[in-house]
Amino acid sequence: xxxxLVLFILTIILTIQFLDAYSxxxxxxxxxxxxxxxxxxxxxxxxxxxLAVVDVIxxxxxLALVTWLVLKKRSRIGVFGMSVLSLGYFGFYRHGCVCxxxxxxNMALAVFDNAYVIPLTVIAFFILPxxxxxxxxxxxxxxxxxFGAIQDLVSFKPQKLGVRLNTVLGLIxxxxxxxxxxxxxxxxxxxxxxxDPFVGIFRFDATFGMFIFTGTLLLSGIFIARPYCRFxxxxxxxxxxxxxxxxxxxxxTPSTCIQCRLxxxxxxxxxxxxxxxxxxxxxxxxxxxxxxxxxxxIPMLMLLGGYTGSRMxxxxxxxxxxxxxxxxxxxxxxxxxxxxxxxxxxxxxSGKPVAMVYSEASGILRQFYLGGWILGCFLGLVFGIxxxxxxxxxxxxxxxxxxxxxxxxxxxxxxxxxxxxxNV
Amino acid sequence: MKSKIIIxxxxxxxxxxxxxxxWDMFYNNPDDNVNPYAYDxxxxxxxxxxxxxxxxxxxxxxxxxxxxxxxxxxxxRICICGDNGVEIFNPAGDRESGFPISGTAxxxxxxxxxxxxxxxxxxxxxxxxxxxxxMQWTSCGKDAIIxxxxxxxxxVYLADAGNKVVYHFDQRGNLLxxxxxxxxxxxxxxxxxxxxxxxxxxxxxxxLWVVNPGRHQFEKYDGAGDLISSWGESSMSxxxxxxxxxxxxxxxxxxxxxVTAEKGIERLKVYxxxxxxxxxxxxxxxxxxxxxGIDVAVDSKDRILVLDPEKKxxxxxxxxxxxx
Numbered sequence: 001x002x003x004x005l006v007l008f009i010l011t012i013i014l015t016i017q018f019l020d021a022y023s024x025x026x027x028x029x030x031x032x033x034x035x036x037x038x039x040x041x042x043x044x045x046x047x048x049x050x051l052a053v054v055d056v057i058x059x060x061x062x063l064a065l066v067t068w069l070v071l072k073k074r075s076r077i078g079v080f081g082m083s084v085l086s087l088g089y090f091g092f093y094r095h096g097c098v099c100x101x102x103x104x105x106n107m108a109l110a111v112f113d114n115a116y117v118i119p120l121t122v123i124a125f126f127i128l129p130x131x132x133x134x135x136x137x138x139x140x141x142x143x144x145x146x147f148g149a150i151q152d153l154v155s156f157k158p159q160k161l162g163v164r165l166n167t168v169l170g171l172i173x174x175x176x177x178x179x180x181x182x183x184x185x186x187x188x189x190x191x192x193x194x195x196d197p198f199v200g201i202f203r204f205d206a207t208f209g210m211f212i213f214t215g216t217l218l219l220s221g222i223f224i225a226r227p228y229c230r231f232x233x234x235x236x237x238x239x240x241x242x243x244x245x246x247x248x249x250x251x252x253t254p255s256t257c258i259q260c261r262l263x264x265x266x267x268x269x270x271x272x273x274x275x276x277x278x279x280x281x282x283x284x285x286x287x288x289x290x291x292x293x294x295x296x297x298i299p300m301l302m303l304l305g306g307y308t309g310s311r312m313x314x315x316x317x318x319x320x321x322x323x324x325x326x327x328x329x330x331x332x333x334x335x336x337x338x339x340x341x342x343x344x345x346x347x348x349x350s351g352k353p354v355a356m357v358y359s360e361a362s363g364i365l366r367q368f369y370l371g372g373w374i375l376g377c378f379l380g381l382v383f384g385i386x387x388x389x390x391x392x393x394x395x396x397x398x399x400x401x402x403x404x405x406x407x408x409x410x411x412x413x414x415x416x417x418x419x420x421x422x423n424v
Numbered sequence: 425m426k427s428k429i430i431i432x433x434x435x436x437x438x439x440x441x442x443x444x445x446x447w448d449m450f451y452n453n454p455d456d457n458v459n460p461y462a463y464d465x466x467x468x469x470x471x472x473x474x475x476x477x478x479x480x481x482x483x484x485x486x487x488x489x490x491x492x493x494x495x496x497x498x499x500x501r502i503c504i505c506g507d508n509g510v511e512i513f514n515p516a517g518d519r520e521s522g523f524p525i526s527g528t529a530x531x532x533x534x535x536x537x538x539x540x541x542x543x544x545x546x547x548x549x550x551x552x553x554x555x556x557x558x559m560q561w562t563s564c565g566k567d568a569i570i571x572x573x574x575x576x577x578x579x580v581y582l583a584d585a586g587n588k589v590v591y592h593f594d595q596r597g598n599l600l601x602x603x604x605x606x607x608x609x610x611x612x613x614x615x616x617x618x619x620x621x622x623x624x625x626x627x628x629x630x631x632l633w634v635v636n637p638g639r640h641q642f643e644k645y646d647g648a649g650d651l652i653s654s655w656g657e658s659s660m661s662x663x664x665x666x667x668x669x670x671x672x673x674x675x676x677x678x679x680x681x682x683v684t685a686e687k688g689i690e691r692l693k694v695y696x697x698x699x700x701x702x703x704x705x706x707x708x709x710x711x712x713x714x715x716x717g718i719d720v721a722v723d724s725k726d727r728i729l730v731l732d733p734e735k736k737x738x739x740x741x742x743x744x745x746x747x748x
Binding site for chain 1: 427430431433434435437438440441442444445448449450
């Protein structure tokens with residue numbers, strides 16, 4: 001009986017498949033008399049799926065190779081070579097898409113929108129670098145990310161910015177990440193892709209505005225090494241978090257630090273933590289006071305951020321197309337003195353009721369209200385933790401790469417005179 | 425100090441990038457009021473003025489309420505047809521005579537004997553120059569829109585935009601054959617006439633030239649109605665034809681060159697007998713935007729007579745003298 005039932009179900013499924021194969025176009029194509037030949041319906045090329053798999057394999061191999069070059073070979077030339085190869089493959093050959101940075105948005109959308117089916121390739125591009133980072137530090141940034149590679153190529157005269165500037169500018173990626181997730185989660189826009197500065201270079205199709213945008217960024221990159229990676233990249237935030245807990249991170253010295261200070265100025269990214277000795281250790285009461293202050297400050301900042309974010313929800317939602325349309329419909333051109341928006345004209349011609357747009361926009365505004373709270377709280381938390389880090393003194397004896405901000409580029413390694421066989 | 429300045433400049437650039445992103449995201453809506461898909465011909469309307477080798481040397485205004493067609497008889501008299509009438513002018517543009525007709529004549533042709541053939545929507549009427557109706561042919565069908573008539577010896581050719589075909593009649597109005605109907609076996613592609621602009625002309629050797637406006641091409645047919653050759657290129661550039669149904673009208677110079685009139689981007693151009701672009705007679709600046717149905721005729725001195733239905737004028741263009 002069970003077999004018959006299975007056979008019956010299979011027959012129905014196969015029949016549906018068969019009928020589908022014989023389906024015809026519901027609306028016939030228009031016939032032109034000009035000899036115009038109807039183009040064939042575009043299908044993804046046969047090897048597109050294969051290429052996606054190849055991309056993931058190349059990514060995994062590149063990550064493994066770079067990690068080996070960073071941790072085992074400690075070879076700057078090797079890492080640089082890999083970054084150039086990655087730039088060629090992921091950048092110019094694959095046109096910078098899929099990229100791990102943009103994958104944040106796909107992940108966010110997949111979490112908040114059940115209808116969105118995220119491709120496995122995108123998941124792999126999001127997860128793999130994080131996994132490698134968790135184990136070995138930010139080797140992805142060192143030699144796999146094409147964005148980092150292209151910036152590395154123009155970093156001719158990197159200058160040290162100092163801790164304060166690095167701290168303040170280092171907050172920008174958190175804001176960018178928060179906004180990117182908010183807009184992706186609400187289905188508004190993929191702003192990381194929209195403001196991707198290098199994709200125009202990879203595809204040789206940058207608009208004039210984007211060309212200026214990228215040019216400005218690269219120009220600043222001559223003196224501020226990897227400005228996008230350090231002060232904009234939202235994926236860098238995640239890598240930073242994960243890398244702090246990395247199992248085996250790059251070390252400047254292969255053996256014991258001899259405090260020669262040769263590596264002190266070697267890092268163009270200001271990612272080397274100087275030794276902090278305990279000559280004048282902080283008193284216990286002082287540390288307790290700081291902890292109390294931090295414990296009070298962080299929730300306050302989160303509340304303040306959340307409140308501010310919620311108050312800004314209309315501004316934030318203004319980026320959403322439906323909200324903009326609803327706003328334009330509420331403000332007729334006669335009141336603004338501007339010609340009617342194209343979207344409004346298109347909407348009017350669709351014959352849909354205005355109430356529907358208002359209803360949808362209202363729903364989106366509610367999402368942004370909640371999103372504004374979450375974004376504000378997140379940024380408050382980040383600000384609070386950043387202040388806390390500045391307040392709390394971490395004692396260390398050696399020159400060590402900052403596990404969060406270090407790109408594992410191995411530049412500092414070349415400055416260390418200690419051989420890994422030395423035992424000073 | 426130098427290092428500080430470099431850092432300040434670099435940081436300023438970086439901040440400019442960040443500020444640009446913020447501004448663009450929240451405040452900039454540059455395309456709000458700009459339709460990127462707008463049908464805008466402004467850029468195409470401005471052409472290279474050095475290619476204009478003709479100048480307007482005169483014009484005159486017929487008295488008809490609307491004018492539709494122009495032709496020249498063997499004495500260079502200019503005949504104009506339009507709503508409810510025909511007018512005849514001497515080569516200087518002075519009115520000589522005219523006569524009323526019943527209805528609208530959309531096209532006109534004057535034969536060697538001075539008889540005036542008028543395309544009256546679906547049929548042909550023939551008049552002498554005094555206005556006496558000599559003949560009225562039977563209708564070409566309810567869908568017929570006769571947009572052009574040309575007489576070559578004993579042959580009369582009609583362009584019917586409605587039925588997308590050229591009729592070959594004798595002078596008594598007997599249909600001899602249809603020309604240009606789609607026939608893959610004879611490699612005749614058929615005329616594509618989306619709007620009622622469909623012109624034909626007779627070449628120096630008596631060959632029939634027909635505009636295939638949907639294809640932006642001129643097609644040459646022999647006496648048997650076989651397609652001999654064609655020329656014409658669809659292009660937005662000055663050298664080609666663009667838009668719907670162009671060229672809308674044409675005439676032939678004494679050396680076999682083509683004078684073409686276009687709508688959409690109103691302009692007159694001259695092409696060699698082989699179809700190579702030579703020059704511009706008048707550019708879009710010479711016409712009121714939106715002018716349609718510009719008809720052209722050429723007299724024995726190769727003056728180009730342009731019927732401008734919007735200005736209700738016949739405008740005379742002659743080639744610029746060297747150094748002018």
